[in-house]
Amino acid sequence: MNSTRGKDQQKHLLGKERMLEIADKVIKESPGDLTEVLITGGPSRLTRFTENYIHQNVAEVNHSISVRVIFDKKIGTASTNSLDDDSLKEVVQAAAEIARLQRPNEEFEGIPDPEPYKEVPAFSDRTYNFSAMERANAVKEIIEQAKERGYKAAGAFSTGGRELCVANSRGVRAYHASTSASLSTVVSSDTSSGYAESRAIDVDEISAADLGRTAAEKCAMGENPGVIEPGEYEVILEPLAVADMLMYLAAMGFSAQAVREGRSFLVGKLGQKIFSDLFTMWDDGLDERGFPMPFDLEGVPKQKVVMVERGVAKELVYDFKNARKEGRKSTGHGTFGGWGPMPSNVFMAGGEHSLEDMIKNTRRGILVTRFHYTNLAHPMKMLITGMTRDGTFLIEDGEIVKPIKNLRFTESALRVFGTMDMLSKDMVRAGRSVVPAIRVPAFAFTGVTEF
């Protein structure tokens, strides 16, 4: 992996110098009392496959610029994806014109001053230059694993680079370049499916063959599923399922704005122990085990925020506005245009166990590979509904006894993270977070489907 230096020569990237030059030009052009600029873009490429062949294969090159012009407390925003001089002038004028037509926003608290940020390595030349043929070859490896067992593989392999520049008229100048690669696959038989995915900054960390094997093995384990009655069961959630629930908890609960507006379950509960002793969750934009990002979209350096420590709800994430309202400093979780703070690099501490230990300690329970189409039914109760997918198994007396048809759950994330009693030692990247597998003594399955 390389550092953020030396990206200026990459085709389709503007590079730090050019991006800052554009930002300076826009800020100089702006008639506003204050001006904020966000420039982002880069190439992205994605290969999709199904039924053991590639059916979609795409590439995109794009950059866009958003400008916020502020007169006193009157704010106008405009954006464009044309970066020539005329378009830059037009976008500034458009934002200024909107600001002039505006009414003052009494909630406006100003824009951040510059602060030094720590550069974090997040760019891989290998990922950036990974070709369509290399993606196709990786897809072939997965398909071979599926074909060996008479199964069919579907999935997606994306690679790309992104650069981000945040600047403002108070002197903020921040630039970060990153790459990401993501390969996921569903391997299916007539009666079952298995899933595996891997995400990395460096594409060489992803083994297509391993993913294909994992998904195919899970598919084999799942053939000819039986049906069980919905109800309360012990449950073991693998990391993808944990990450799904955890992101609702972090995003809906731990935003300072959500608490201030009375729409978080944490209202009146900060500092209290409301979760299991085993639950520790934090946000760290600089931890290289995740997808590091040194500053937020307001240009404020990212701080590590311990949201939950041994079950106690501790800290919230802040953007500039919400921090000012409470006389605090932003934690670097701002979004562009004042949409409110958001946790973005969430980690959950692991425990002492293996997945096998959890299965051995389960009398009658269900092992869940991942969830599908989850949705928050009630934010204060953190009640979430969704389906299981791609590998759901019945455990009896410490052993997986049979695959089962997918189930619907309607369960509170507060109860899940409040009562979980075993955590895996391993923490893995799942989605955009890093989490362990967990065991929960009682989990509400409320329906069943036909497959």
Next chain:
Amino acid sequence: MKEFTDIALEKARTLGATYADIRIVTRKQESVRTKNGNVDSMGSSVSRGFGVRVLCDGAWGFASSSLLESGEINSITEEAVSIAKASASVKRDKDVQLAPVEPVVDKWESQFRIDPFEVKAEDKISLLLEADSLMRKNQQVRIASGNIWCMKEDKIFASTEGSYIEQVKTETGGGIEATATDGREMQRRSYPNSAGGDCASSGYELILGMNLLDHAERIGSEAVELLSAKQCPAMETTLILDSSQLTLQIHESCGHPIELDRVFGQEASYAGTSFLTPEKQGTFRYGSEKVNIVADATIPGGLGSFGYDDEGVPGQRINVVEEGIFKNYLSSRETAFELGQSSTGAMRADGWNRIPIIRMTNINLEPGDWTLDEMIEDTDEGIYMETNKSWSIDDRRLNFQFGTEVAYEIKDGSLGAMLKNPNYTGITYEFWGSCDAVGNEDEWRLWGLNNCGKGEPGQVAHVGHGAAPARFRNVKVGVGEWK
């Protein structure tokens, strides 16, 4: 622009493509959002670029760029061809083939009365802030918000088969929302619909027709009333859905499973497949005889209406479900060919930088002959639910669960107490099979939905759904532990 489209098509032919198309798209958007007495954000955006799609060696490739100039068009077309060749290295045992379509040279434009881009910003702001203030008349409303947006999309489509189609579509949308909290409970009401309101291929007349000020105080009061309302009981009962909730029911349990790309597994790794497999076409009982569903891209004002799809296939009206029997899919040229059929014209891309995939048009439940009042009067015991709040469905579109903002008991033919946190669950064909009454034309309304997600990389489609209220028997409601 023809000089640009010619460059791409000629280059693709030279490089060996057996088919190619190019779309040049410019999208202009404006939006105003208010919150608690302030304009939370007001902005505009422009996005322009082109995408080239090629069939080469029997497989697809696509590349796109925001830089619309001849050198870039040449190089992006080269990239699309090289990507197609990579696709061809892992292809099926047969080449991609396309159902035929007549080449078309045409122009199409959606209609509107009041250009939303010409309406003064102050008019939009003052309307939303007045509604905001009415919603917050009750002090337990902690968050009042509103939005108005408009979009204009100019699109040129040209193909190596000789089509050259210019389309301009103008859309407008908006709505208001009140959230009440008491520290323990949080409840929301929105108007005219949730998820940002309603939208259409229309001008500012849509916003004026909403009469936001006539409803703002009501939804504020209802949000507060919900805080202390009775919890929706857990039981199996008769359920009447209002037309806005029905739109999401249609969307998830009919609109998505009739997408033929899903049926063929093209979304298998992401949003899933479909239970409506090809052998069911023409014979499968999807719903009761009361259930008639059409896909109609030709309705004036429909958010899912258009002249031609992104393969140059004319917008159509097709029967999806006839008296309960599943009849037709939404299809593309490629997927229709697989079934020996013609494309039903449903391929749409989310802008210049995405490939067209099969998307809903306006998927509508055809009106029956009941009024809502008659339906309620005819119900001894049941629940009436209104306005979607949450949604979830399995990856073959069978087991669903929806929550709505509000519900009311029905007892002895009358609406009774308000109920909070209502939800219901079922299996798609059982649920539609239990439909025994559909509202009439006067109760029927066409809604817009501008947040339909599908595909990798993600695409968001703007689609329409028409429905009147309808009644369903023996539905499981009140799912989950709500203490």
